[in-house]
Amino acid sequence: MEGRITELRMEHITKRFPGVLASDDISIEVGEGEVLALVGENGAGKTTLMNILMGLYQPDEGRILINGEEVRFRGPEDAFRMGLGMVHQQYMLVQNMTVTENVALGYKEAWSPFRLSLPEVRRRVIEISERYSLAVNPDAYIWQLSVGEQQRVELVKTLCLGARFLILDEPTSALTPQETDELIALLRNMTSELSIIFISHKLQEVKALSNKVSILRHGRVVFSGNTDDHSSQDIAAMMTGHSIDLPKNEEERKAGETVLSIRDLVVLSDRRTTALDHLSLDIKAGEIVGLAGVSGNGQRELSEAINGLRKVESGTITFFGKEIQNLSPRQVIDAGMGYIPEERNVEGIVPAFSIRENFILKDASKAPFASHAILSRKDIDSYSEKLVKDFDVRCPGITTAAGSLSGGNIQKVILAREIERKPRFLIAVYPTRGLDLGAVEFIHQQLLAIRRDGIGVLLISEELDEIMDLSDRIAVIYKGSIQKVLMHDEATRARLGVLMAGVKEV
Amino acid sequence: MTRSFRIAFKVAVMLIAAVSAVLIASIILWMIGADVGATFYTICVVPLTNSLHLTEVLIRAIPLCVIALGITVAYRSGIINIGAEGQMSIGILAFTGVALAFPDVPRPLLLPTAFIAAVIGGGLWGFIPGILKARLNVSELLSTVMLNYIAAQFYSLCLRTIYLDPAEQGLGAAGTPQSMRLSENVWLDRISGRLHYGIVIALVLAVLIYFLVWKTTIGFRMRASGSEARAARYGGINVAFYVTLAMVISGAFSGLAGGIEIAGVHRRAIEGVTNNYGFSGVVVALFGGLHPFGILPASFFFGLLIYGATLAPSRVGVPANIVQVMQGVIIIVIVTAQMVLSNAYLQDRLWRKLQGMRKKEA
Numbered sequence: 059m060e061g062r063i064t065e066l067r068m069e070h071i072t073k074r075f076p077g078v079l080a081s082d083d084i085s086i087e088v089g090e091g092e093v094l095a096l097v098g099e100n101g102a103g104k105t106t107l108m109n110i111l112m113g114l115y116q117p118d119e120g121r122i123l124i125n126g127e128e129v130r131f132r133g134p135e136d137a138f139r140m141g142l143g144m145v146h147q148q149y150m151l152v153q154n155m156t157v158t159e160n161v162a163l164g165y166k167e168a169w170s171p172f173r174l175s176l177p178e179v180r181r182r183v184i185e186i187s188e189r190y191s192l193a194v195n196p197d198a199y200i201w202q203l204s205v206g207e208q209q210r211v212e213l214v215k216t217l218c219l220g221a222r223f224l225i226l227d228e229p230t231s232a233l234t235p236q237e238t239d240e241l242i243a244l245l246r247n248m249t250s251e252l253s254i255i256f257i258s259h260k261l262q263e264v265k266a267l268s269n270k271v272s273i274l275r276h277g278r279v280v281f282s283g284n285t286d287d288h289s290s291q292d293i294a295a296m297m298t299g300h301s302i303d304l305p306k307n308e309e310e311r312k313a314g315e316t317v318l319s320i321r322d323l324v325v326l327s328d329r330r331t332t333a334l335d336h337l338s339l340d341i342k343a344g345e346i347v348g349l350a351g352v353s354g355n356g357q358r359e360l361s362e363a364i365n366g367l368r369k370v371e372s373g374t375i376t377f378f379g380k381e382i383q384n385l386s387p388r389q390v391i392d393a394g395m396g397y398i399p400e401e402r403n404v405e406g407i408v409p410a411f412s413i414r415e416n417f418i419l420k421d422a423s424k425a426p427f428a429s430h431a432i433l434s435r436k437d438i439d440s441y442s443e444k445l446v447k448d449f450d451v452r453c454p455g456i457t458t459a460a461g462s463l464s465g466g467n468i469q470k471v472i473l474a475r476e477i478e479r480k481p482r483f484l485i486a487v488y489p490t491r492g493l494d495l496g497a498v499e500f501i502h503q504q505l506l507a508i509r510r511d512g513i514g515v516l517l518i519s520e521e522l523d524e525i526m527d528l529s530d531r532i533a534v535i536y537k538g539s540i541q542k543v544l545m546h547d548e549a550t551r552a553r554l555g556v557l558m559a560g561v562k563e564v
Numbered sequence: 565m566t567r568s569f570r571i572a573f574k575v576a577v578m579l580i581a582a583v584s585a586v587l588i589a590s591i592i593l594w595m596i597g598a599d600v601g602a603t604f605y606t607i608c609v610v611p612l613t614n615s616l617h618l619t620e621v622l623i624r625a626i627p628l629c630v631i632a633l634g635i636t637v638a639y640r641s642g643i644i645n646i647g648a649e650g651q652m653s654i655g656i657l658a659f660t661g662v663a664l665a666f667p668d669v670p671r672p673l674l675l676p677t678a679f680i681a682a683v684i685g686g687g688l689w690g691f692i693p694g695i696l697k698a699r700l701n702v703s704e705l706l707s708t709v710m711l712n713y714i715a716a717q718f719y720s721l722c723l724r725t726i727y728l729d730p731a732e733q734g735l736g737a738a739g740t741p742q743s744m745r746l747s748e749n750v751w752l753d754r755i756s757g758r759l760h761y762g763i764v765i766a767l768v769l770a771v772l773i774y775f776l777v778w779k780t781t782i783g784f785r786m787r788a789s790g791s792e793a794r795a796a797r798y799g800g801i802n803v804a805f806y807v808t809l810a811m812v813i814s815g816a817f818s819g820l821a822g823g824i825e826i827a828g829v830h831r832r833a834i835e836g837v838t839n840n841y842g843f844s845g846v847v848v849a850l851f852g853g854l855h856p857f858g859i860l861p862a863s864f865f866f867g868l869l870i871y872g873a874t875l876a877p878s879r880v881g882v883p884a885n886i887v888q889v890m891q892g893v894i895i896i897v898i899v900t901a902q903m904v905l906s907n908a909y910l911q912d913r914l915w916r917k918l919q920g921m922r923k924k925e926a
Binding site for chain 2: 116365367386387388390391392397399401404405406407408409410411415418419420422423428431432433
């Protein structure tokens, strides 16, 4: 059992769910020290396939071979025993326990009937983190750690439990660009001792890390090959079934008057430290201003302060000539502000509510959805049917709980609600985080469309490509104030990167 | 997973639940040497056999239903109101106070006024935890329970002092403290036996709550606040306001339930008259799926159990306490079964196991 995994093969795996063929005769193969990238759009069947490999699902047909021998996993425990380890997209860590305690939860060697030897676990954590240069503090509590650090803890945990083959489900979806680069370097290092399968739809990472790539679409492998032989564009086209060129903001800038003017804004964070430090920014009608920056530099606080969700200590926010700082969220909405919040699942939608209820969340008491406080089902339904069609929300029906949709479709629901309300301005915070290319394309088109209608947009993002593709002007935020505002053609990745790191230009 | 499997799963779980509830209850009865069959017959069947029994079941279902409706409003808005007992007491005090103060005002004026007083009393007792929760994030579990104690003592105090029946004053501490019989001008008429027109009020309120919670913008906002407060706030909903409003409505319903109970059944305030309805109401609300049309049958079922408990001592010699123990067992088993039914993962695992067995056979 301690041996290496020199070869892992899944052959002709088929898995049916009611009404869906989740895996359709899929075969993949990973050799020693190889990195296989499993790419495909949301819902293509990547996670299902990996859950089969980990024994969480049983395949209807097909078999799994390790070092040439067929294996059967009845549950994840069997897969662990064979040396497979998976890091899920959502981290499985107990927030108010330390790193060591979290590892100890699964580390059976340290358990005796009435005693748990934490020092032993701690030694093991240190040993593993040194061996793979995964820097973690074994005594830190999980809640103290950033998302990137938590990811490393997940990796250390999996390795401590004896994994010799790693499966990573979208490991970078919650990481900042810097953290992503670090992780990729770390993983590349580890391939001297391990094989890796990683699920992703970010093609840069696929190119940077993997030797081989398998592309899944609608539960089938549509392509397998060496990563180096194919360009990102080729892979993207095979992933979606048509070639994707993300739309670019190439039309002439015809910005109008300044509609949102922020002056010397001071706002505190949740921990009462200064989050925005005399921030000033102007945005005109009909332009997209991209706010670039490493997350945690005041982006959340800025969007919340504008929308009346966070107290403004000093400074002014002028919106169409009217000061809106410290108004209620309702008043800001009524002034014509559209808002796509950062956390779509808990801020953008009420997850247990149906799609149609989420569509009218901001307008429940307005005509035609209600008269005299009584909801008008018919008008709500016809409006919702139209929105679902116009915005291509893939769902069983308008009464489906919005929380059960995929991330891309949830974002479409939010976008549909905000755009159809005919806002005078739109704030979009990380609008495409974690979405597949098809959804990204759609959202970018929509943002460009409302710009064309003469509406100003503040686009907050940490994806430099997104910002450079869409923005007329780019503002860089660092430690709660604007470093510099660049015109679109002045901005380069390198220059933005330097500004985002806090270096002042002379 | 096939449709027939899903139905079979549901039927099997409910069957197992029913059988195990009866089994556990039977063991308890057998241990105290009671006649098992006769006891079950007395509790579950006798109350349905004649109209007098049936009316007694219904008068117990009325306060349960009204309280459960109020609890539904709070629960759907994200607050667990376990202060209905106290809210009901305050409602009774307000109702009785009006009735004692203006005994000669004609009924068309006095009865509504007294009901409104009950609504305001209960509503005020719901407002306190509501505003504490909304403004200062004080746990409603803590505040409602503590307010129950305060209400209970205040109720007791009033009945022993300003409300005390002059006829009882000579008795000192001997009798059950109670007010004098209230003026006929605050009585609810009776339909049959002790069954009063409160049942109509309860039915109307059930429809009203259904309408309020699911068909109006107020209900929409309360449900949004309860379901995901953050999204509601981002959507421009004043969550603090709707949370407080929901608690006021919830308290008002409990207060009204108290008023109805006095006007229809007892016609005077008596110590102990709340009869734990406030707590049973929480169970009825959950049991009825937090929906008015589930609460109606649920309150009837609990009315049956509560009334059955009063019959058992005289008819089969089983103490009422034991009947309450049995009720507890039945409720836990049924609630557990509901949880099992809603666990899709378990259903899936069983399905896979069956599939595996079938494959082996083949």
